[in-house]
Amino acid sequence: MNASEIAYRRVVVKLGTSVLTSGSRSLDKAQMAELTRQMAHLMKAGVEVVLCTSGAIAAGREHLQHPQLPDTMASKQLLAAVGQSQLILAWSQLFGIYGFNVGQLLLTRADLHDRERYLNARDTLNALLAQGIVPIINENDAVATQEIKVGDNDNLSARAALLCDADLLILLTDQKGLFDADPRNNPDAKLIPEVANIDDSLRKLAGGSVSGLGTGGMATKLEAADIARRAGIEVVIASGQHPDVIKKLSCKEAVGTHFCAIEHPLESRKQWILAGPKPRGQLVLDEGAVNAVANKGRSLLSKGVVSVEGEFERGDTLELTDANGRVFARGLARYNAAAMQKIAGKHSDDIESLLGYDYGDAVVHRNDMVVL
Numbered sequence: 001m002n003a004s005e006i007a008y009r010r011v012v013v014k015l016g017t018s019v020l021t022s023g024s025r026s027l028d029k030a031q032m033a034e035l036t037r038q039m040a041h042l043m044k045a046g047v048e049v050v051l052c053t054s055g056a057i058a059a060g061r062e063h064l065q066h067p068q069l070p071d072t073m074a075s076k077q078l079l080a081a082v083g084q085s086q087l088i089l090a091w092s093q094l095f096g097i098y099g100f101n102v103g104q105l106l107l108t109r110a111d112l113h114d115r116e117r118y119l120n121a122r123d124t125l126n127a128l129l130a131q132g133i134v135p136i137i138n139e140n141d142a143v144a145t146q147e148i149k150v151g152d153n154d155n156l157s158a159r160a161a162l163l164c165d166a167d168l169l170i171l172l173t174d175q176k177g178l179f180d181a182d183p184r185n186n187p188d189a190k191l192i193p194e195v196a197n198i199d200d201s202l203r204k205l206a207g208g209s210v211s212g213l214g215t216g217g218m219a220t221k222l223e224a225a226d227i228a229r230r231a232g233i234e235v236v237i238a239s240g241q242h243p244d245v246i247k248k249l250s251c252k253e254a255v256g257t258h259f260c261a262i263e264h265p266l267e268s269r270k271q272w273i274l275a276g277p278k279p280r281g282q283l284v285l286d287e288g289a290v291n292a293v294a295n296k297g298r299s300l301l302s303k304g305v306v307s308v309e310g311e312f313e314r315g316d317t318l319e320l321t322d323a324n325g326r327v328f329a330r331g332l333a334r335y336n337a338a339a340m341q342k343i344a345g346k347h348s349d350d351i352e353s354l355l356g357y358d359y360g361d362a363v364v365h366r367n368d369m370v371v372l
């Protein structure tokens, strides 16, 4: 590979459990070595690489020789605690062969929720990359409860790609890409080589994981692709087994399913609104408000709010839905849940008299909102 053929400057590679185990009950070290060789090659050619690795739970099971444990969160946390150290040891040894050091970042949604912590994580990532150290990211499964988890590494890798301002996100899995039906159950399923837009009809094609190894299947890979491409990042889903897959993708060879980046990416703060905080509530809007927000670029006024769900504070993230429950936007609340209940459906001029204070006409301001 010649440096002039490489089309990207910063690449996030996400390796699913399915790739790291090759479908077996243990880490496939030969496969990990081969993928390390490809990533090291890319780095030697001047590309910065961030690795988002799954496999901690699988590595824990293997290291403890497949113990009989109750099917609980605590067992998974135990396996992750044991497995993560084995996993990072393996990556450290493999990258060491090529003279690269690695740095471990174990994140949860809580690290992305708060804008300040989000920016701190970004600084750490950038500092590692500036020193030529390979950042290796996984969810902090050993301590994260369901409530504070991102939940799957596809979504986590998209957040990592946003954090480090990557220009390519590679999701490697056990299938050749996104098919028009799950190829495990549909032998006639066809590979979709190029996706220009992620919509509901595409989401219907993407099923969950049936292998029992991965988390989320294609559904979470599509969520990840949607987040990344809105930030102007190209995304590819491809097979980890494809020969020289990482090298080929970094030279724009057509392998797997490619998702075009959108032309006018969201500014950084709006990327964070989309990818960082977990929504704490929902506002159901009437037809006029849906139209004003979705099509006319307006802020949301109290008058258009039909109902308020959830317990949220001012500044928390909310989902905006239409009457059918379709989420079409996300934004930051200017009023807390109790206040929002009181002013829903009321005219903006009445806010002060209803609440005794007034944070402005917009209950979700345009500048704090992303239309999906």
Ligand SMILES: Nc1ncnc2c1ncn2[C@@H]1O[C@H](COP(=O)(O)OP(=O)(O)O)[C@@H](O)[C@H]1O
Pocket (backbone or CB within 6 Å): 015, 016, 017, 018, 019, 054, 172, 173, 174, 175, 177, 178, 179, 180, 181, 182, 183, 184, 205, 206, 207, 208, 209, 210, 211, 213, 214, 215, 216, 217, 218, 219
């Ligand atoms: N439309 C689809 N195209 C391809 N794979 C699909 C589709 N729908 C569901 N899948 C499933 O997604 C799985 C990959 O996701 P997952 O098991 O979570 O792997 P990973 O560990 O790589 O994240 C495939 O094995 C496949 O069975």
Ligand SMILES: N[C@@H](CCC(=O)OP(=O)(O)O)C(=O)O
Pocket (backbone or CB within 6 Å): 015, 016, 017, 018, 053, 054, 055, 056, 057, 058, 138, 139, 141, 151, 152, 153, 154, 213, 214, 215, 216, 217
């Ligand atoms: N964080 C978990 C993996 C979670 C996950 O999303 O797995 P996968 O679908 O295989 O990428 C682990 O290290 O075992």
